[in-house]
Amino acid sequence: MNDHFGFAFDFDLAELAPADTASEEAVERFWSGDLTALSQHHTTPNGSHSFVIAHDQSATWGVPGAPQVMAIAVARDLNRFTYALETSHHATVSFAQNWLVERGCPPEKIAKVRDGLLKPADDLTVWVERQIRESGTRYEVLDNHTSDSDPCETWTLTRDSRANEAPIRVFHEEWDHDAGTYTMREGAFADVGAARAWLDDRSGPLPEPPEYSDHNGAVVRARVARIALARSAGVSATPKASMDAPRTPPAGPVQRPVQGRLL
Structure with a gap:
């Protein structure tokens, strides 16, 4: 579901522990006060995955030229009571969407962005x-x-x-x-x-x-x-999926984008 854009960035992690050091550090760095949700998808019925694209207002007064679009991926293991959280910044929504699709989000679920843009x-x-x-x-x-x-x-x-x-x-x-x-x-x-x-x-x-x-x-x-x-x-030009479950990411290592700016 991504029709509700008044998202407060509450990922329901209170009773879960970070699955690894990277997730623990990502949560410690995470600050939602400067974020505005642009698109999101949360799997149902058990809410094991969340995928969010947000505008990061803090980037507008940071390093000149820095990317302002943040992608957030959360995977919850409800059997082990753990979670994995990743974030990545991108210059455009489409590259942020690509990053989330590579982490299992169905492309048609994250394609729609909020009104007013x-x-x-x-x-x-x-x-x-x-x-x-x-x-x-x-x-x-x-x-x-x-x-x-x-x-x-x-x-x-x-x-x-x-x-x-x-x-x-x-x-x-x-x-x-x-x-x-x-x-x-x-x-x-x-x-x-x-x-x-x-x-x-x-x-x-x-x-x-x-x-x-x-x-x-x-x-x-x-x-x-x-x-x-x-x-x-x-109507949407993106094919519809028949299931609300996350896609299976491709086998092998995921290629990470390299952030930067024109020097």
Whole structure:
């Protein structure tokens, strides 16, 4: 359930013990006073897992460019009376969603965000965000930056493990507060140096990924068209799951994003 956004960040841990040192330290550092829930999902009926995305107001007066979106994952072992708690900061909601999906949250359960926020400006934005959300460990996050004043934007610098060409990808999000919307675009570069050069001077448009224009371009256009049809019908473009249980995370180690900012 993620239709109730007045969440007080009470994870019902009072009668549980931390499962490990990392969880104990995470709880000690956790401060909810600066957090506003943007999306959440709690498993039913026994409440074994909680997944929350929140805006961290404290980041706005911290290190310039620091990510402001926090993802929180709580797993409760009700047989052993223990819990595991993890948090991670991201530049955008879609990368926070991806982090939670990798920890077992069904993507369609965390896709909806609270009312009153900026809306996607177009169908391509919706498609790019879903691609990030459901990408697994495809994108290795190398750096990110958030600016909530002129320009109002975020960018996330990544390495695409599936790209045969231009594997360095920049996901650029721009906010238009007057229109109440935002856009998300993906750019492709041969190397990190080229990507940083574009981020520094913005001398031209963000270069589109090669797959947007080759034989796969038809696939991209078809997927965007399906999203447009779903949005016009007023339904979610994300497939529905049949169960409310957490997804099984992929086998093997989970790739952790590396936080940072443009130096």
